[in-house]
Amino acid sequence: MKDDLPFTHALVGFLIAAFAGLLAVACETPPADSGADTPPGAEADAGEATDTTAPAADTTEQQAPDPEAAIIRLDPNDPNLEVWRDRDISNDPPREPGPIRIGSVLSFFGLPIARTIEDLVAGEVEVAFMGAPVDMGVGFRGAGEGPTALRAMRRSTGSMETMISWRRELTAVDYGNAPIDNLSTERSMEPIRRMVREIAETGAIPVIIGGDHSIEFANVAGLADVYGKENVGVIHFDAHYDAGGTRSGHLISHAQPVRRLVDEGHILGRNFIQVGLRGSWPGPEGFEWMRENEFRYHTMAEIDRDGWATVMQRVLDEANDGPEYLHISFDIDVMDPAYTSGTGTPVPGGLTPREVFPILRGLCSENNLVGFDLVELNPLVDPGYTTTLNAKQVVDECLTGVAMRKLGLGSRDYLSPLTRRDARR
Numbered sequence: 001m002k003d004d005l006p007f008t009h010a011l012v013g014f015l016i017a018a019f020a021g022l023l024a025v026a027c028e029t030p031p032a033d034s035g036a037d038t039p040p041g042a043e044a045d046a047g048e049a050t051d052t053t054a055p056a057a058d059t060t061e062q063q064a065p066d067p068e069a070a071i072i073r074l075d076p077n078d079p080n081l082e083v084w085r086d087r088d089i090s091n092d093p094p095r096e097p098g099p100i101r102i103g104s105v106l107s108f109f110g111l112p113i114a115r116t117i118e119d120l121v122a123g124e125v126e127v128a129f130m131g132a133p134v135d136m137g138v139g140f141r142g143a144g145e146g147p148t149a150l151r152a153m154r155r156s157t158g159s160m161e162t163m164i165s166w167r168r169e170l171t172a173v174d175y176g177n178a179p180i181d182n183l184s185t186e187r188s189m190e191p192i193r194r195m196v197r198e199i200a201e202t203g204a205i206p207v208i209i210g211g212d213h214s215i216e217f218a219n220v221a222g223l224a225d226v227y228g229k230e231n232v233g234v235i236h237f238d239a240h241y242d243a244g245g246t247r248s249g250h251l252i253s254h255a256q257p258v259r260r261l262v263d264e265g266h267i268l269g270r271n272f273i274q275v276g277l278r279g280s281w282p283g284p285e286g287f288e289w290m291r292e293n294e295f296r297y298h299t300m301a302e303i304d305r306d307g308w309a310t311v312m313q314r315v316l317d318e319a320n321d322g323p324e325y326l327h328i329s330f331d332i333d334v335m336d337p338a339y340t341s342g343t344g345t346p347v348p349g350g351l352t353p354r355e356v357f358p359i360l361r362g363l364c365s366e367n368n369l370v371g372f373d374l375v376e377l378n379p380l381v382d383p384g385y386t387t388t389l390n391a392k393q394v395v396d397e398c399l400t401g402v403a404m405r406k407l408g409l410g411s412r413d414y415l416s417p418l419t420r421r422d423a424r425r
């Protein structure tokens with residue numbers, strides 16, 4: 001009998017909590033339309049839909065539940081409250097600044113490692129990879145392992161399409177991972193943004209490997225800090241538009257970075273170009289919001305009707321008709337799940353590698369690329385490493401484009417004469 005007591009207590013506690021919950025629901029007024037959008041059938045979607053159950057302001061005599069009362073606050077007296085924010089380099093041996101080559105340590109594409117801003121400057125680094133292993137923005141584990149998976153991939157770069165090896169043409173390093181709070185997407189944004197800013201301030205291109213798509217906010221805000229608000233355009237490759245409204249009160253998750261960037265004034269809607277949208281989200285409200293904000297977007301429906309060749313030219317032309325600086329945010333789920341099952345919210349009917357690789361070379365060679373992120377790679381659900389392999393190639397094609405531009409070959413049509421039939425002697 002004694003053993004049953006804790007269970008009885010728990011049961012009573014549960015019943016009280018359940019009753020209080022019912023009461024709270026009964027007291028709630030219907031949610032006001034606050035920009036949150038829920039499409040038909042969104043509940044059944046894989047998790048990027050927004051939540052519209054937030055209580056509206058209550059002016060009646062009935063007491064609305066106080067959302068603050070349910071929040072367990074951070075302990076302000078924890079001596080470790082903020083220490084995670086800075087990368088600890090105190091144990092590094094004294095050395096001259098500059099990129100470090102360490103034989104067997106895994107790094108993106110086997111690149112040398114940089115630890116400090118001084119390393120980036122001394123090495124005249126042009127491209128600095130960084131990991132941003134956030135996965136709370138999806139709501140489950142896995143995307144945070146993306147940087148580790150990509151570092152473990154084979155190191156080869158370049159391809160016979162162009163016969164250009166970006167690793168030979170560009171000075172690139174692995175700048176390590178951004179410090180994040182594993183338990184909070186909100187708290188992780190600032191240190192990622194700071195690290196992006198550090199890299200961009202040296203003139204290098206940050207290539208940020210996620211991590212879930214919440215980091216697009218930190219990445220683009222960090223670039224806008226350096227290049228100026230409204231001076232950066234973004235190509236957002238994604239099955240989802242990621243401009244959802246408030247979600248259980250949260251203003252950042254992998255479904256919301258675009259909305260925050262526009263709402264905070266970092267990027268103008270008309271400088272956002274969305275490619276690959278499909279599935280059940282967003283519904284009409286989301287598309288109306290994009291139209292009001294002058295977004296340019298290309299759905300899979302448009303691609304299916306007009307053909308990829310046509311839509312690809314449209315996107316490349318639109319990218320040339322924008323601000324001086326360009327960031328590309330590439331959600332691996334823009335590609336079809338046949339190629340990218342290893343991601344959190346796959347949607348059938350996506351792009352193929354054959355479609356994605358040339359547009360990335362074109363965009364990265366024709367534009368002044370100042371940032372690139374690859375997000376939503378989840379190696380824990382990637383049997384056969386198919387997704388990781390494609391993710392690596394996505395990054396590779398973009399940097400090939402950057403190298404093409406440096407070599408004066410910046411053109412969407414450029415291919416090596418050696419691999420073109422029409423150039424055969």
Ligand SMILES: [Mn+2]
Nearest residue numbers: 213238242331
């Ligand atoms: Mn996304």
